[in-house]
Amino acid sequence: MKTVITSKGNQEQSTFDLRFGRGAYFCCFDSETKKAEFHKNEFVDAQGGAGTKAAEKMIELGAQKIISGDFGPKAKELLEKFNIQMVIFENDEITIAEILKLIS
Amino acid sequence: MSYKIAIASGKGGTGKTSVSVQLFHELSKSNSCILVDCDVEEPNDHLFFPNARQKEEEVIMQLVANIDEDKCTYCRNCVSYCEFNAISVIPPVNYAKIDASLCHTCGACLVACSDDAIFENGFEIGKMRTHKVNQQILMEGLLKIGSPMQTSLIRTLKKKTPQNTDFIIYDAPPGTSCPVVETISDSDYIILVTEPTPFGLHDLKLTVDLVKDMNLPFGIIINKSGSEFNKVHEFIKHEHLDLLAEIPFSKAFAKNYAQGNISEFDDSKNKTIFSGIRTTLLKKKMLHD
Known part of the structure; x- marks a missing residue:
C-alpha cells in the first residue's frame, strides 16, 4: 500500500508539512518495497486550484492514504471520490523518518 | 453623453x-x-x-467550460492550456472534470481540445437589480x-x-x-x-x-x-x-x-x-x- 506524507523538504530528515495543496514535497512510501520517494509539489505557488492539483497527483501516484495537517474542500471532494483515506496529524516538528517509523 | x-x-x-x-x-x-x-x-x-421600487431582476450567467467524458481521450492538452488550474484530467482512472468556480471563461481549453470534447454552458454568478428612485x-x-x-x-x-x-x-x-x-x-x-x-x-x-x-x-x-x-x-x-x-x-x-x-x-x-x-x-x- 502507498502512503503519502506532506513534507517540507525532500529527505527523510525533513520536517512534516501541515499543508496539503501548498505542501512543498510529497513523500510517497510503499509498504511493500519499504521505499520512500519524494515528489516536488509543482503547484505549491499556484494562484488557485493547488488542492485539486495535489489530489490529482495522489491519484496518479496510486496512494491509498495521505497524512497531512489539513485538507481543503476541493482536495477533499476529489480524494473522497477516489476513496483515498485522509489522516490529519498536527505535529509540525516531527520528521518524515519519525512518521515512517510510526506507520511501519 | x-x-x-x-x-x-x-x-x-x-x-x-x-x-x-x-x-x-x-x-x-x-x-x-x-x-x-x-x-x-x-x-x-x-x-x-x-x-425605491424594484423594477427588474436579472440572473447574470457566466459561460464555463465542461468536458464530455464520452469524447475525451484524456490527452491532458486542455490541462496544460488552463492558466487557472480549473481542469482535472487523470488518465489512469479516466477522470476529466472542470471546476466551474475556478474557470475564468478564457476559452483556451476550447482551442486546446482536438477531440471536440469541451463545450460551454451557463453558470450563475449573481444577480443584477434595477430600482427606480x-x-x-x-x-x-x-x-x-x-x-x-x-x-x-x-x-x-x-x-x-x-x-x-x-x-x-x-x-x-x-x-x-x-x-x-x-x-x-x-x-x-x-x-x-x-x-x-x-x-x-x-x-x-x-x-x-x-x-x-x-x-x-x-x-x-x-x-x-x-x-x-x-x-x-x-x-x-x-x-x-x-x-x-x-x-x-x-x-x-x-x-x-x-x-x-x-x-x-x-x-x-x-x-x-x-x-x-x-x-x-x-x-x-x-x-x-
Whole structure:
C-alpha cells in the first residue's frame, strides 16, 4: 500500500508539512518495497486550484492514504471520490523518518 | 453623453457609500443620474432609498467550460492550456472534470481540445437589480454566495447600465484589486474618499498609485475630518493632488447613516459641501462634452 506524507523538504530528515495543496514535497512510501520517494509539489505557488492539483497527483501516484495537517474542500471532494483515506496529524516538528517509523 | 464618476477608496469604511448616495442625491437635483453599486459582495446603497421600487431582476450567467467524458481521450492538452488550474484530467482512472468556480471563461481549453470534447454552458454568478428612485435609477450587482467572479459580474453590470443619462456614479468595492480596477477602468473622473487616520493614508497612497498607473483623472475627499492626524493633508499637498472637499466628522451624521437616512440628511454644512462638489463636477462634465 502507498502512503503519502506532506513534507517540507525532500529527505527523510525533513520536517512534516501541515499543508496539503501548498505542501512543498510529497513523500510517497510503499509498504511493500519499504521505499520512500519524494515528489516536488509543482503547484505549491499556484494562484488557485493547488488542492485539486495535489489530489490529482495522489491519484496518479496510486496512494491509498495521505497524512497531512489539513485538507481543503476541493482536495477533499476529489480524494473522497477516489476513496483515498485522509489522516490529519498536527505535529509540525516531527520528521518524515519519525512518521515512517510510526506507520511501519 | 454620460459623464462617469467612480467613487473609490482603498480602505473600507472611509465613506464611499455615503459620498456616492449624497452625490447621487445632489446631482439628481439638476441632472439625470444613475447610481451603480459595484460593491457586489455586499451592495448596500439601496438601504438608503426606502422608497425605491424594484423594477427588474436579472440572473447574470457566466459561460464555463465542461468536458464530455464520452469524447475525451484524456490527452491532458486542455490541462496544460488552463492558466487557472480549473481542469482535472487523470488518465489512469479516466477522470476529466472542470471546476466551474475556478474557470475564468478564457476559452483556451476550447482551442486546446482536438477531440471536440469541451463545450460551454451557463453558470450563475449573481444577480443584477434595477430600482427606480423618484425619476432616477439605482442599479446593483449581487454576487452569488461562494462565487469568486466579482470582476466578471461588475463588467456585466457596467455593460448593462443605460448610457442615456447625464451622470453615472459607480460606487466601487474597497481595495485596489481586480474588482476595483474593473469598476474605475472607463471612468471620466475618480473620487478617492479617505479619512485622516494612518490606515486611511496608507491605503490612499496605494489607490493613488493605482489611478496614476491607469492614467485616470482624480480628486480626493477627506471624510470624517477634524482629527489631529494631519499626514493625509501633508501627503496631498506634497504630491500636488487635487483636494476636492473635506467633510467634517459628525456624530449626528453617523447616527442618521445608521438609520439609512443620508439622502435626505438635512445638514446645511453637508449641503454646502456637496453643492460645491456638484459645481466642480458640472464644470468637468462641460469640459468633457
